[in-house]
Amino acid sequence: MDFNVKRLAADAGTLFSRAVQFTEEKFGQAEKTELDAHLENLLTRAECTKHWTEKILKQTEVLLQPNPNVRIEEFFYEKLDKKAPTRMNNHELLGQSMIDSGTEFGPGTAYGNALIKCGETEKQIGGAEREFIQSSAINFLTPFRNFLEGDFKTILKERKLLQTKRLDLDAAKTKLKKAKMADARALAEQDLKMTQSEFDRQAEITRLLLEGISSTHAHHLRCLNDFVEAQMTYYAQCYQYMVDLQKQLGNFPSAFSSNNNQSTASGGASVSVPILPLSAPLASTTGNASSGFTELQNFSGSRKARVLYDYDAAGSNELSLLADEVIMVSSVPGMDSDWLMGERGNQKGKVPITYLELLN
Numbered sequence: 001m002d003f004n005v006k007r008l009a010a011d012a013g014t015l016f017s018r019a020v021q022f023t024e025e026k027f028g029q030a031e032k033t034e035l036d037a038h039l040e041n042l043l044t045r046a047e048c049t050k051h052w053t054e055k056i057l058k059q060t061e062v063l064l065q066p067n068p069n070v071r072i073e074e075f076f077y078e079k080l081d082k083k084a085p086t087r088m089n090n091h092e093l094l095g096q097s098m099i100d101s102g103t104e105f106g107p108g109t110a111y112g113n114a115l116i117k118c119g120e121t122e123k124q125i126g127g128a129e130r131e132f133i134q135s136s137a138i139n140f141l142t143p144f145r146n147f148l149e150g151d152f153k154t155i156l157k158e159r160k161l162l163q164t165k166r167l168d169l170d171a172a173k174t175k176l177k178k179a180k181m182a183d184a185r186a187l188a189e190q191d192l193k194m195t196q197s198e199f200d201r202q203a204e205i206t207r208l209l210l211e212g213i214s215s216t217h218a219h220h221l222r223c224l225n226d227f228v229e230a231q232m233t234y235y236a237q238c239y240q241y242m243v244d245l246q247k248q249l250g251n252f253p254s255a256f257s258s259n260n261n262q263s264t265a266s267g268g269a270s271v272s273v274p275i276l277p278l279s280a281p282l283a284s285t286t287g288n289a290s291s292g293f294t295e296l297q298n299f300s301g302s303r304k305a306r307v308l309y310d311y312d313a314a315g316s317n318e319l320s321l322l323a324d325e326v327i328m329v330s331s332v333p334g335m336d337s338d339w340l341m342g343e344r345g346n347q348k349g350k351v352p353i354t355y356l357e358l359l360n
Contacts, residue, residue: 033170039203042210043159049213050152053220057144060227064141089129095122108323110309110355114249121245125238132234139226147216151209158206165199172196186278293353296340302330305342305356321350329356 034044045201049137088096098119105112136152289358296303304326311321329340329351343353 020207033166033199035166035203039207039210042207042213046152046155046210046213050148053144053148053152057141057148060136060141060144064136072158075287080346089124089126091122093126095124095126098122106310108310109312113309117245117248121241124241128234128237128241132230135230136227139230140223143219143223147220151212151216155206158202159207162199162202165195165202169195169199210218212241293340293358296329296331302328302343304359305329305340306354306359307347308357309355311352311355313349318351319344319347319351321351321355326359327351327359 009168057256066251085118096119098115100119102115102117102119104110104114107113107116152222170193172192176185176192179185305328307323307327309321310323313320319327321342325344328343330343332341335341335350338353340353340356342349
């Protein structure tokens with residue numbers, strides 16, 4: 001019992017000495033042992049690493065999940081060690097809406113077919129995005145979090161302990177200066193020697209931990225390379241998906257794009273949108289088809305034409321079409337340049353040229 005009381009009294013005395021030393025240093029009434037320049041530089045670099053690691057981690061999380069509410073929800077699930085519910089991302093939601101609407105309009109119609117193809121591509125992009133996020137979380141975000149929650153917390157703990165040992169050392173120096181009696185000086189010198197040894201030992205431990213920041217930088221560099229590679233793969237997949245989609249839509253009626261261009265022009269200054277180049281044979285075929293229609297409209301006569309897409313007649317003067325059937329088409333004086341007169345047996349009516357391919 002007496003031992004515990006004495007120990008509590010000693011601990012209280014030590015805490016009091018540290019508090020006095022700290023207060024006198026703040027008021028400039030006591031000397032302070034400065035850390036060596038190398039150790040100070042290591043401490044500064046560690047703080048800098050911690051600051052920018054936190055900033056990069058936060059901004060990467062925002063990039064991967066822009067919705068703050070979802071980020072908070074995922075954070076709580078992570079802390080509870082539970083799996084967050086699987087939800088469709090924005091690309092997948094858009095893709096599903098396009099597929100559903102295309103199915104409703106009819107896969108056999110040009111618009112419905114185009115919507116379904118676009119929807120499937122959006123869902124592919126959504127899947128690629130999901131893979132990118134998962135890869136980045138494992139190979140980039142997790143190592144950064146581990147540093148902040150593991151290695152750097154250890155550094156902070158040892159740094160705080162070093163500060164405590166430094167206060168004990170300076171308190172011992174002050175005690176020695178104030179000692180007058182020989183016995184008191186001998187005791188103070190012994191105390192100073194012990195505190196100096198503990199301070200030097202703690203400074204060495206802290207230095208070794210801080211020098212490990214170089215290894216942390218090397219590890220984070222590898223993580224950064226993994227992140228860039230994952231991002232490159234994601235964007236390359238998205239690019240290829242859109243190239244494939246554009247090729248699929250390349251033969252769809254050009255009336256849609258021409259209408260869009262007219263709307264843009266009427267709304268104000270047009271915006272130039274880059275279009276990925278299609279294959280040379282497709283461009284050549286399109287050019288030949290256009291010249292064939294122009295020749296047919298300028299001269300009398302009729303030609304065979306293959307129907308590219310289903311078309312539902314909008315009136316009694318038009319002819320409904322079925323994809324892949326062959327009909328006869330001819331030009332009628334005064335008719336709009338986007339239309340021809342189509343014949344199927346005894347049936348006759350206007351047909352849009354964008355739904356046709358002239359046959360030789």
